[in-house]
Amino acid sequence: MLQSFYTAFTGLNAEKNWLSVISDNIANVNTVGYKSERAVFEDLLASSLTTYSNGSPINREIGGGVFVGATVKDFSQGTFMNTNNPLDMALDGEGFFMVRSNDGVTYYTRNGEFRLDANGDLINMLGMKVQGWMLDDVGNMSGSIGSINVPMSMQPAKTTYVKMKEPSNLDSRAPVLSAAAFDPSDSTTYNYVNSVTVYDSLGNPHTLDLYFVHTDAATNSWDVHVYADGDTTTQVGSTTLTFDSEGNLTGGSPTTVSVNLTNGATSPMNISLQFDGMRQVASDFIFYAEQDGNSKGDLMAVSVSEDGIIKASYTNGKVKDIARLAIATFKDKEILTRKGSWLYLPNQQTFTPVIMPGGVISKIRSGMLEMSNVDIASEFINLITAQRAYQANARVITTDDQILQETMNIKR
Structure with missing residues (x-):
């Protein structure tokens, strides 16, 4: 008789623990990254007796109740906010x-x-x-x-190269200018000019002006004249580019230009001008170059790509992959x-x-x-089930008490 009291009591404890798990799930419904838990019930065995009749086993097993043996996490994906x-x-x-x-x-x-x-x-x-x-x-x-x-912050870096990148192009339809001597102050002596900013070791910006002169249509040749910081009196570098019949560069790259800074703040810079990415076809002039120098920059923004690469953007216009x-x-x-x-x-x-x-x-x-992967509807259903189970176990204890009282009344 007393065993049934303890059996029902284990049920009360088990359902109470289940209610604790359910309430924890519901309480964490707004917890970022939370994974819900599920109670795992195990049965208890009070006694087990096996006898045989005519060679066949007869089992007599009386359970001792239940307990929460473990909790299992649900690692399914939560929704995104x-x-x-x-x-x-x-x-x-x-x-x-x-x-x-x-x-x-x-x-x-x-x-x-x-x-x-x-x-x-x-x-x-x-x-x-x-x-x-x-x-x-x-x-x-x-x-x-x-x-x-x-x-x-990003520290200054001195420019060591300037690379011409696709879609850089010299227009093959440009007229040949071989009669007059090149003069940077006379726009009739060159076909195209463009500038690129480079940096010294202190991060000071300097300008390289590149003048392109179409010298020979038969050999697809172009002269390149380089000046620095707006000084058109001193040429700091030059080269000749040649292209094949399909517009691909065949000669003249790379060329190294030594730039003597006018402010004397740093030592002269040796910059490699690389024209490998440039073509010559019947299309408009396009100048697109990259260089490896920069001025000092302060952190402006951070972004993260799908593959987990953290990128930092700085006020000098540079974007760097950090980690x-x-x-x-x-x-x-x-x-x-x-x-x-x-x-x-x-x-x-x-x-x-x-x-x-x-x-x-x-x-x-x-x-x-x-967000949390807790399913509120499922937890409410579990809550009702746990409540009813707790009530049922409590009713068993009440019934046991009534039966025990009737037993005590037998001797009256």
Whole structure:
């Protein structure tokens, strides 16, 4: 008789724990990156006896009730909320962001609410540093995984080359100007002129003026005269470009131009003018060049691409790839335990994640946050079910009490 009291009592405890799980899910319906939990019930066995009759087993099993043996996380994708903050990020697919605390512990999270601190470190709302790879000057990942830092300024860089890029073009229909000697002050002695800005080691801008003169239509030849900083009295470089019958460059590139600065602020600059990307076809003149120098720039904006590359834009017009986010995943995500504040840790240090760059197993959605995946309708249904189950177990205890009272009344 007393066993049934304890059996019903285990039911009360189990349903109470289930209600705790349900209420936790409902309470976290607006928690960014939250993954709902589900209670797993296990039955208890009070006694088990097996007898045989005519060689056949007869089982007598009396259960001892129930308990919540485990909780299982639902790692399904949550919906995305648009925030328009480029440092708010959501993972579209598998994996976790990696953040590192000041005591050296690496945590895993689906909450991508990040920001830059005063030092340019990318951190989460708890001040933990987001992990990834820093990129070198050509955009390759360098070194091991570490904290991501976005420089607040870009230092000046001296120009070493100027490259002509497609669709740069010299118009093959331009008239040949071989009769008169070239004079930069006389526009009738050249066909086309364009300028490009270059920088010295202090970040001072300087102008290179390139004059193009069509000298021979048969050999598709052009003379190039280079002047600096508006000084048309001193030529700082020259070359001759030749093109084949299909308009491809066949000679004259590259040429090295030594630019003597008029202000004497720095030493002379040696700039390589590279015309490999230029063509000569029957089309308008187009001048499109890139160069590797820049003035000092201050951080203006940060953006994040789908493959987790963090780009910084500076006031000098330069955009630089700074770092790439690291994304971790686990073969068995159930080894992860909640540590509060959106964070997870493996329940054993021997379990190491598979780490890969962003964009490999999941896309990075910048300007968005992944909301909780709690289904309110399902949780309300579970809430009603748990409430009824609790009431039923309480009714069992009431019934047991009535039966026990009747038993006590037998001796009256």
